[in-house]
Amino acid sequence: MDSITDALSFFRMSCGRWRSQRSQHHLLHRRAEAGASLVEVDIVDAADPRLEALAKVHSQDPAGVVGGCHVRWSGSMAWDRAGENHESETVFALIPTDEKGCEGLLLRDMGYSVKEPVAGHFRLDEEKSLWLSTSYEMMDSGERFWFAGPNIRLRTSTVQGLSNTASLCMETRVLDDQPAVIAAGANAASSLLGW
Numbered sequence: 001m002d003s004i005t006d007a008l009s010f011f012r013m014s015c016g017r018w019r020s021q022r023s024q025h026h027l028l029h030r031r032a033e034a035g036a037s038l039v040e041v042d043i044v045d046a047a048d049p050r051l052e053a054l055a056k057v058h059s060q061d062p063a064g065v066v067g068g069c070h071v072r073w074s075g076s077m078a079w080d081r082a083g084e085n086h087e088s089e090t091v092f093a094l095i096p097t098d099e100k101g102c103e104g105l106l107l108r109d110m111g112y113s114v115k116e117p118v119a120g121h122f123r124l125d126e127e128k129s130l131w132l133s134t135s136y137e138m139m140d141s142g143e144r145f146w147f148a149g150p151n152i153r154l155r156t157s158t159v160q161g162l163s164n165t166a167s168l169c170m171e172t173r174v175l176d177d178q179p180a181v182i183a184a185g186a187n188a189a190s191s192l193l194g195w
Helices: 007-013 047-058
Strands: 016-026 031-044 065-077 090-097 103-108 118-124 131-134 138-148 152-161 165-173
Touching: 007 031, 007 065, 007 090, 016 138, 047 065, 047 090, 090 138
Parallel strands: none
Antiparallel strands: 016 031, 016 165, 031 065, 065 090, 090 103, 103 118, 118 131, 131 138, 138 152, 152 165
16 A cells, blocks of 8 residues: 555545454454444544643643544444443544654553553554554553555454453445445444554
């Protein structure tokens, strides 16, 4: 993907609505769980007050923020109990630590295992794959995202600690002429970031 030159351009290419098909493997239980979700990604400008506030919460200089995203997701997993759902949203900000904008801090208003602000790291490699990593008190999470085409994105993730899981997702962009709803009865899930 020639249009991906840094982490922020990767997120720009991710904007829009996505259907995500997921296979999650619970290593302790030696079982797999399928799911599907609907994810919406919007770019957030560096001057947005939400990103300035987020930088301050993490004791970072807001001037270092180059932009971010607002992500919403909706879904459920195959093993969910009645009434359980996975609907939420998050805002995150990118603060590069290199001149090319390919690695740095990823600040979020809500973490994967905690409902409070959390900071992780991002890295865009030479093959245009985006790697995200976050260390929590009781676990570590990592994800790799890459595009197989402009409307197909793949994602792998691992969680080590309290729960040991590995997952693979295939995400397809919802185009303007396609319905955005997930078929009734479909199972769904979000990623560590919610997308």
